Amino acid sequence: MKHNSLNISRERIEDFLFLEASLLDEWKLDEWLQLLDANCTYQVPSNDSPSSMSSKALFMIADDKRRTEERVVRLKDRNAHAEFPHSRTRRFISNVRILERIDIDSTHSNVKIQANFTIHRFRRNDDIRTFVGQYQNELIVTDQTIHIAHRKAILDAYELGAMGLVSFIL
Amino acid sequence: MYKSGYVINDPSNHDFQVNRRALVEQSVLDDEMELIFEKCWIYVGHESEVKNVGDFQTRSICGRPVIMCRDSSSKVRVYLNACRHRAALVCRETSGNAKGFMCFYHGWSFNINGELDGVPGKSSYPPSFDQSKLNLAEPAHVDSYKGFVFVSFNPKSSSLHDYLAGAKEYIDLIVDQSPSGSMEVIEGTQEYDMKANWKLLVENSFDDYHLITTHSTWLNYMKRSGVEIKRPEKGHLMPSHGIGKALGNGHAVIDNVNFRGRPVAKWIPIYGEAAKPEIDKIRAELFERLGEERATRVADTNRNLVVFPNLVLNDGSSVTIRTFHPQAPDLMKVRAWALGPVEESAEARSIRLDSFLTFYGPGGFATPDDVEALESVQKGMATFKEIPWSVMSRGMAKEGEQLNTDELHLRAFWLQWLELMSKKDEGQ
Numbered sequence: 372m373k374h375n376s377l378n379i380s381r382e383r384i385e386d387f388l389f390l391e392a393s394l395l396d397e398w399k400l401d402e403w404l405q406l407l408d409a410n411c412t413y414q415v416p417s418n419d420s421p422s423s424m425s426s427k428a429l430f431m432i433a434d435d436k437r438r439t440e441e442r443v444v445r446l447k448d449r450n451a452h453a454e455f456p457h458s459r460t461r462r463f464i465s466n467v468r469i470l471e472r473i474d475i476d477s478t479h480s481n482v483k484i485q486a487n488f489t490i491h492r493f494r495r496n497d498d499i500r501t502f503v504g505q506y507q508n509e510l511i512v513t514d515q516t517i518h519i520a521h522r523k524a525i526l527d528a529y530e531l532g533a534m535g536l537v538s539f540i541l
Numbered sequence: 542m543y544k545s546g547y548v549i550n551d552p553s554n555h556d557f558q559v560n561r562r563a564l565v566e567q568s569v570l571d572d573e574m575e576l577i578f579e580k581c582w583i584y585v586g587h588e589s590e591v592k593n594v595g596d597f598q599t600r601s602i603c604g605r606p607v608i609m610c611r612d613s614s615s616k617v618r619v620y621l622n623a624c625r626h627r628a629a630l631v632c633r634e635t636s637g638n639a640k641g642f643m644c645f646y647h648g649w650s651f652n653i654n655g656e657l658d659g660v661p662g663k664s665s666y667p668p669s670f671d672q673s674k675l676n677l678a679e680p681a682h683v684d685s686y687k688g689f690v691f692v693s694f695n696p697k698s699s700s701l702h703d704y705l706a707g708a709k710e711y712i713d714l715i716v717d718q719s720p721s722g723s724m725e726v727i728e729g730t731q732e733y734d735m736k737a738n739w740k741l742l743v744e745n746s747f748d749d750y751h752l753i754t755t756h757s758t759w760l761n762y763m764k765r766s767g768v769e770i771k772r773p774e775k776g777h778l779m780p781s782h783g784i785g786k787a788l789g790n791g792h793a794v795i796d797n798v799n800f801r802g803r804p805v806a807k808w809i810p811i812y813g814e815a816a817k818p819e820i821d822k823i824r825a826e827l828f829e830r831l832g833e834e835r836a837t838r839v840a841d842t843n844r845n846l847v848v849f850p851n852l853v854l855n856d857g858s859s860v861t862i863r864t865f866h867p868q869a870p871d872l873m874k875v876r877a878w879a880l881g882p883v884e885e886s887a888e889a890r891s892i893r894l895d896s897f898l899t900f901y902g903p904g905g906f907a908t909p910d911d912v913e914a915l916e917s918v919q920k921g922m923a924t925f926k927e928i929p930w931s932v933m934s935r936g937m938a939k940e941g942e943q944l945n946t947d948e949l950h951l952r953a954f955w956l957q958w959l960e961l962m963s964k965k966d967e968g969q
Contacts, residue, residue, distance in 0.1 A: 415904055416729070417729035417730055417731055418730070418732065419635065419729065419730045419732075420728050420729045420730075423728055423729065425891075425894060425895070426887070426890065426891035426894065426895075427727075427728065427887075427890065427891075427894075428727065428728040428729035428894070429727055429728065429729030429730070429731065429878065429879040429894055429897060429902075430729060430894070430898065430904075431731060431898075431902055431903050431904035432898065432904035433894070433895065433898055438811075441762050441765065441766070441906075442906075444758075444761070444762070444765070445758040445759075445761075445762060445906060448757075448758050448761070450757045450758050450910075451758050451909075451910065452755065452909075452910040452913040452914065452917075453909035453910050453912060453913040454909075496920065529635070530730075530732035530733070531731065531732055531733040531734075531903055532732065532733065532734050532874075533734050534733070535733055535734055535735065535736075535903065535912065536733065536903045536904070536908075536909045536912055537903050537904035537909075538903075538904070538909040538913075
């Protein structure tokens with residue numbers, strides 16, 4: 372494997388994650404989709420099997436790119452009742468770490484990262500629901516761009532419990 | 542008072558209504574715990590969740606902490622998870638394999654057969670102390686049907702076999718997916734709270750009247766993915782024919798001709814071209830083994846079964862076991878699992894799990910809107926003093942067949958509820 376000359380700093384990864392969080396909080400879902408690689412997966416494992424594979428264990432979300440696009444179509448529809456009106460969310464991303472960098476070629480690197488998240492969800496006439504966990508993502512990084520190849524949101528709670536649903540993009 | 546105040550059942554006038562107090566009052570929930578949850582057979586888990594001797598699962602059933610485990614003779618047992626000394630939990634893990642259970646408080650230990658086999662400082666107890674009478678306690682009855690384990694806290698319960706009545710036929714249809722008749726719970730539990738009365742989830746679990754409006758985004762997803770959704774026939778709401786049926790003892794089912802994808806065994810484009818041969822193979826095996834008539838029922842119908850009071854077995858986009866326990870009149874804890882044949886291939890298992898998520902669960906394309914609907918109902922229930930009654934008479938004026946979008950099956954549940962709750966009226 373050749374080593375390329377891309378500048379992949381934690382700061383650059385953080386900027387990307389903050390941008391992503393901002394788009395999701397603002398419900399700019401079409402713009403968010405632009406951040407996903409063509410073969411992107413988006414997964415939320417069940418609380419009791421955080422390290423399993425979705426082909427072997429029941430997850431809560433195990434989307435390929437196509438289904439993530441359909442999820443966005445659904446969420447933009449006022450008949451997605453669980454998210455109509457849209458909940459307000461506020462995401463805090465921290466403890467960002469670059470775990471592994473594999474340089475695919477001279478212009479592309481595959482970067483495994485992890486980051487902690489706290490997401491508060493607010494709805495009228497409802498309790499505040501707080502989702503705490505960790506992203507374990509794989510990013511495809513070039514000189515100018517970053518795209519998400521795999522996106523896994525692992526919740527720390529032993530059960531989904533009072534969080535109730537994973538109806539918005541976690 | 543339950544007979545007169547909570548349900549109006551007047552078949553001659555085609556009138557059936559449920560009083561909303563049944564869904565908001567704490568006293569009703571208290572009576573339900575005593576007259577329903579402590580009287581009926583209640584689902585605990587599946588034998589496949591404790592495959593080997595010493596395997597255990599802990600869960601909360603009717604508000605009681607219990608341990609389901611496989612004892613040294615390979616029998617599935619259910620113990621109350623409370624030390625006989627001071628009641629501390631003897632097992633605080635969710636699942637695992639154990640030689641026994643030791644209470645960490647004073648060190649009393651119980652073997653995997655529930656026998657008290659260790660009491661520190663036993664010599665200080667008086668001669669009347671009888672260790673053999675202090676084994677882990679068990680519910681009055683524990684029994685299983687085709688791997689589904691139930692308990693009853695009622696010493697006078699009828700047998701589980703009799704209790705399940707017509708529901709057995711519909712459990713059999715699910716189990717027939719497996720060539721060896723062995724289904725297993727797949728790893729991964731969906732556990733979530735719903736801020737709604739538990740009976741609303743019973744109704745919702747086999748209420749097809751809501752499908753078109755509540756789940757239009759799911760239907761759109763199916764259509765956009767190449768699934769043909771036919772226009773309903775005149776006078777119908779659903780794209781295919783389906784019926785509602787009472788099965789005795791409050792159990793009931795909707796039994797519909799399939800129009801969606803099924804891991805056993807109807808391919809849809811969402812599964813991907815590569816999955817086609819696998820689904821064809823499963824289908825062929827089924828027809829070979831069961832014959833056309835039975836195989837068609839297993840493979841080409843979707844069935845939502847409610848086993849009174851709180852077990853739902855849905856065989857549709859996948860097979861799911863769903864059970865729920867009330868915490869308050871307006872709060873329940875839901876647990877759901879995926880169920881599959883033990884011998885299914887890795888590929889078939891993957892299709893099954895993927896198909897599950899097209900519809901079911903807290904992140905699925907349909908369940909979140911069910912939750913929203915039920916929580917919305919519960920909020921509206923705050924008007925119960927001004928608007929006391931919910932009408933539930935769909936299909937009542939019809940002779941013969943009742944549709945899945947009618948409400949015969951909901952009424953069957955409520956009539957059993959009323960029957961059991963009326964024991965209160967008799968002062969029992």
